[in-house]
Amino acid sequence: MNTEIARRVIDAGSTIPKRMTGVVLVGHGGFDKIEYRDDLPVPELAGEEVLIRVAAAGINNTDINTRIGWYSKGVKSGTGAGASEGCETSRNADASWSGTPMTFPRIQGADCCGHIVAVGNGVDPTRIGERVIVRNMLRSYVDYRPMECWTFGSECDGAFAQYAKAPSRETYKVECDWSDVDLASIPCAYSTAEGMLHRAGVGTGDHVVITGASGGVGSAAIQLAKRRGATVTAIVGLSKADQVRGFGADRVVPRGESLVGHLGRDGVDVVIDVTAGPSFPELLDILKRGGRYAVAGAIAGPIVELDVRTLYLKDLSFFGCTFQDDVVFENLVSYIERGEIRPLVGRSYPLKNIIEAQQEFLSKGFSGKLVLTLPE
Known part of the structure; x- marks a missing residue:
């Protein structure tokens, strides 16, 4: 030095x-x-x-x-x-x-x-x-x-x-x-979550489904989506249901159970996904026409089954989220200083x-x- x-x-x-x-x-x-x-x-x-x-x-x-x-x-x-x-x-x-x-x-x-x-x-x-x-x-x-x-x-x-x-x-x-x-x-978990929400344009009134909801990114996404005025459904192991409700989730779907069975088809505005894996097809089934899917992880497996007809016939938008606009991290600092997240x-x-x-x-x-x- x-x-x-x-x-x-x-x-x-x-x-x-x-x-x-x-x-x-x-x-x-x-x-x-x-x-x-x-x-x-x-x-x-x-x-x-x-x-x-x-x-x-x-x-x-x-x-x-x-x-x-x-x-x-x-x-x-x-x-x-x-x-x-x-x-x-x-x-x-x-x-x-x-x-x-x-x-x-x-x-x-x-x-x-x-x-x-x-x-x-x-x-x-x-x-x-x-x-x-x-x-x-x-x-x-x-x-x-x-x-x-x-x-x-x-x-x-x-x-x-x-x-x-x-x-x-x-x-x-x-x-x-x-x-x-x-x-x-x-820094990493919250900016990843905020970057996904930012890219998918999550706002007031959106119904957002969040996978891996008890982990660092998932729990951050619950808070940050609620801050934006969204309704949040969290996918998580049953033993952690009460914890994610404490983070702000409005509803919990136990991991491994049918998403369509719990939420029906074509009713969700945004999916925030960090797991991918075998549940991927149902994540698209629950999205409404014009829905948005944002992904920044694949802890359950990176190779998924995609029926391209679901993608184009429902006019879905896919967002792969790694790069972050400058405003994402700047916003996080402001949220902390204003006491809007914990x-x-x-x-x-x-x-x-x-x-x-x-x-x-x-x-x-x-x-x-x-x-x-x-x-x-």
């Missing part, structure tokens, strides 16, 4: 170390590809970047998907199939979400909450000390080209370490009374227990988000 940047520290009496503790992914595969280390170099800042002392970092499906190589087109199963050992049919050449080879070792972690402790050239030094979250879909590194982005913790190092760097313009100060763990639950954290773990945390994540025995806390 150059001397100009090193002088810009949060406390004039403190220094930024050269080494830090963190977790690195050393390749695609099982839990054996995760290494907890205390000798990682602290990130060097370029111009227009900030250095963040990470306080907490959420766990997301994308962490698991990337580790096991699930994004590769060679994988046909749901995300649970190779979650512990990796996916045997994965190909390294296309095993990242962007379809390009991963660079290892990589510090994962798309969700970051922490404090700015140093700034690069061109960044206002008064930003030092701000409590911030980082937009997980970064556009600065691709020069804001349309429909392009990097994922924090995938194409660049992320938040599973004591320090992380990020573009200043995509690092957002948040003023609220939430804990660091609460704020770390927001965090839904299931449990937190110290970073050193990341494998245990991922095992619980994969068990799906919790609701909301799991968050890792960083060592002081």
Whole structure:
């Protein structure tokens, strides 16, 4: 770290170390590809970047998907199939979400909450000390080209370490009374959910069906859809029905039961889907003519049966949702600061227990988000 940047520290009496503790992914595969280390170099800042002392970092499906190589087109199963050992049919050449080879070792972690402790050239030094979250879909590194982005913790190092760097313009100060763990639950899950609702144009009076409703994205989507004035039906395991009602769901359909049997045909305005898999055909059956289907995950399986006649005869609109318009993350920050949404954290773990945390994540025995806390 150059001397100009090193002088810009949060406390004039403190220094930024050269080494830090963190977790690195050393390749695609099982839990054996995760290494907890205390000798990682602290990130060097370029111009227009900030250095963040990470306080907490959420766990997301994308962490698991990337580790096991699930994004590769060679994988046909749901995300649970190779979650512990990796996916045997994965190909390294296309095993990242962007379809390009991963660079290892990589510090994962798309969700970051922490404090700015140093700034690069061109960044206002008064930003030092701000409590911030980082937009997980970064556009600065691709020069804001349309429909392009990097994922924090995938194409660049992320938040599973004591320090992380990020573009200043995509690092957002948040003023609220939430804990660091609460704020770390927001970036990936809530921006994914808000991006889907934004893309599908969800508004007052819409009937929205949300799959995977007890998970991070699903539970966020319930809150955010209700905030937009929609009526929400949540699809979830029966044991979690009361929990998702607590998140704001108006109605619950137990996972595995017939959606048409519960909701009838042609009555739903929007489907927000993160599961895909065998239930996909019924998701289209329940949509009304002119209905909208938005998808940002396939935890139950990426290969689905599509009757194209259903798509065109019902004039349905399909939205694949990865890239996010700038307004999506900006809106989330405003919702937090105005008290319009609340965090839904299931449990937190110290970073050193990341494998245990991922095992619980994969068990799906919790609701909301799991968050890792960083060592002081």
